[in-house]
Amino acid sequence: MDRLPGFRDFYPEPLPHTDVWSADARNYIFNAWRGAARRYGFREYDGPPLEPLELFTTKSGDEIVGQLYNFIDKGERGISLRPEMTPTLARMVAAHERAYKKPIKWFAIPQLFRYERQQKGRLREHFQFNADIIGENDPAADAEIIALLIDSLRALKLTEDDFVIRLSSRQAWQQFYQRGTQNAERGDDPARAYEFYQIIDKLEREDPAVSRTKLDKLGFNYDDVTGFIAASQPTPELQRVLDNLAARGLGGFVKIDYNVIRGLAYYTGVVFEAFDKKGEFRAIAGGGRYDNLVKLMSGGKVDLPAIGFGMGDVVLLELLKARGLLPKFDAGVDVFCLIEDETLRAESLKLITDLRGAGKVVEYSFTPSKADKQFKRAMELNAANTARIERTADGALQVKVKSLRTREERVVGFADVAGAV
Amino acid sequence: MDRLPGFRDFYPEPLPHTDVWSADARNYIFNAWRGAARRYGFREYDGPPLEPLELFTTKSGDEIVGQLYNFIDKGERGISLRPEMTPTLARMVAAHERAYKKPIKWFAIPQLFRYERQQKGRLREHFQFNADIIGENDPAADAEIIALLIDSLRALKLTEDDFVIRLSSRQAWQQFYQRGTQNAERGDDPARAYEFYQIIDKLEREDPAVSRTKLDKLGFNYDDVTGFIAASQPTPELQRVLDNLAARGLGGFVKIDYNVIRGLAYYTGVVFEAFDKKGEFRAIAGGGRYDNLVKLMSGGKVDLPAIGFGMGDVVLLELLKARGLLPKFDAGVDVFCLIEDETLRAESLKLITDLRGAGKVVEYSFTPSKADKQFKRAMELNAANTARIERTADGALQVKVKSLRTREERVVGFADVAGAV
Secondary structure, eight states: OOOOTTOOOEEOSSOSOTTSEEHHHHHHHHHHHHHHHHHTTOEEOBOOSEEEHHHHHHHHOGGGGGGSOEEEOTTSOEEEEOSOSHHHHHHHHHHHGGGSOSSEEEEEOOEEEOOOOOOTTOOSEEEEEEEEEESOOSHHHHHHHHHHHHHHHHTTTOOTTTEEEEEEEHHHHHHHHHHTTTTOTTTTOHHHHHHHHHHHHHTTTSOHHHHHHHHHHTTOOHHHHHHHHHHOOOOHHHHHHHHHHHHTTOGGGEEEOTTOOOSOTTOOSEEEEEEETTOOSSOSEEEEEOTTHHHHHTTTSOOOOEEEEEEEHHHHHHHHHHTTOOOOOOOOOSEEEEOOSGGGHHHHHHHHHHHHHTTOOEEEOSSOOOHHHHHHHHHHTTOSEEEEEEEOTTSOEEEEEEETTTOOEEEEOGGGHHHHO | OOOOTTOOOEEOSSOSOTTSEEHHHHHHHHHHHHHHHHHTTOEEOBOOSEEEHHHHHHHHOGGGGGGSOEEEOTTSOEEEEOSOSHHHHHHHHHHHGGGSOSSEEEEEOOEEEOOOOOOTTOOSEEEEEEEEEESOOSHHHHHHHHHHHHHHHHTTTOOTTTEEEEEEEHHHHHHHHHHTTTTOTTTTOHHHHHHHHHHHHHTTTSOHHHHHHHHHHHTOOHHHHHHHHHHOOOOHHHHHHHHHHHHTTOGGGEEEOTTOOOSOTTOOSEEEEEEETTOOSSOSEEEEEOTTHHHHHTTTSOOOOEEEEEEEHHHHHHHHHHTTOOOOOOOOOSEEEEOOSGGGHHHHHHHHHHHHHTTOOEEEOSSOOOHHHHHHHHHHTTOSEEEEEEEOTTSOEEEEEEETTTOOEEEEOGGGHHHHO
């Protein structure tokens, strides 16, 4: 019996097969995310993996349904596995925002789901680090969220040589759009604006001739557009973000790049994406300011500005692998307890329990086994030490601790073993 | 817009409302589980929250479907949110068991789902710590898994006064059943055995007269049954488990109690449940040996003995609350950086970034704010220290660090702040 297509099994390393994923690497990434978020004072939250379908259609329109993992439940409700976290966050904040001082700084690491037509190897789920600041419209919040993004990648040993944050502004593009819209045909048509943003979003990947024709149809000149991008003049707001990040010593991680616009319609200000510098992978992370969404999602009841980002585990893991930045994972055994004399098994079990109680990772053989087999197993597990109880000539018991790094062995008092390993 | 009935929102503490759950308490419990499992040398795994429906019906029969959160997906597949982890574990182990030395010691903390008729406050999801040992039939493995169960509860500061593991044996009951089955009517009927186990499973909660009548119908005497339970004679296997746990110093946490039988049909040997000693709550955890399941789930391809347990987050949290064992949760702020002189904001941002880089949790005000307001915020956040940069009379910069515990303030070199907080 097989798992569903597009879903992953996570195994302990070393991995048994190329077809499965590493539970250890996943935890390593989660810990880096969680650690960075906490150092920045972000608090963790979570919501249900299932939500009412309308939570997602309210935000993204009915078009989204084609990509959702949605269904009708036994109570005849239209429900969906969450494709993103922001609607849940907006719902949760709107429900209880009065209980929290602003700005609210929250993060989550949800598993997200999409039902796309199945392509070979295409995943239908991933995990995504989400961090958001709600209730602060000063660019200082934009800088803080981008600094967190940078530091969550630095926590995984990625450097300025590995990635860059491309920074852009919806407002700059709105102003550009407005200038080209005075007296234009369909000037008031929101669909025209949407089309324009779609063209900009695809500009880097699209054949220039195609983009030129499309822009022409909307009354925009291709060279004006590319000239605007090439100039990359920061808005006053972007300049404040840049200055703030420079003060932190993080200026080298960001650059203005108006090619970035973010496809999603709801962004209202600064937008950004993180890319590997060699351009080998899709975006590592993306985010921006969305000052109208909480109001929309709360039916107008709560109006709070917000900025956040999402970073998935899949591209990030590819990048870490490609750069050789994943550590070697094992069980982290501190002590392998050798039971060479079966009459000392009870005493050994006591020692094992005490060592574990002192926080040590301890392994041993459940059943009688030859000394050399036990030692071999300790080596396979990459244990840092072995410990074994011995009976001395006068019948007293003593513990011998051997470092498998230095191969030194010494006698240690029962009470001192935990401190010695 | 509300969340679905039976699902939980997890908020940072202090909680805004009685209707929501604590993300901090959840993490506290997960960390205790994960830490104990690792000290015992267990490795983490995970599988998809969605599986093919037949994965669960293969194990539990078609009757299970009524309790599943199942549906037909867009690819016309019958699928289900996982109601338990063991079928996924069996599937994963069967697929790649050759790559792992036996015994395999694995754990997971999946979210599990059931669709039961909605009752006020009844949850449709919970998180469950699952730990299993696969490939070892010696009772030493039974003792190890029960020791892990005990130590995961001790990691949450629960003691011998708080909980007990009630230990029983399917084999002891099978022998009892066999003795009462020689020459009995329907002696070969598996349904008769199933009915018998159901009666035993309910014995403690059921009116004795009802149980007596039911047992009579199957040809068993009620007093024989209760006498067998009262005698609680450990099988040789159970005796070995008891001796092993006693050697570890954990004997006080277990007692033989043949009232425990575990409703699920697939257990084959030792079974156990953890209960609070005051008897206020449902079972905290339950498990047992299931030596035939991997073979069943792999269509006969892989035959490995196994033992494991599951412990949910809901009863456990109730118990920890009732015993006053939950710590007070906050953001754990090490330093609140006071920016009293706006001309020093850039320098302050650098200090904040360096401190975070050194692993400290740092908070500050994004925007200019009065000194007393910033200090008040530091107090509200329960920060351990404040730090502020000052310009001395000769124009040099210095950092003043104040402990909010002792109220002592001292001047610290820029490079030494991280070590001082």
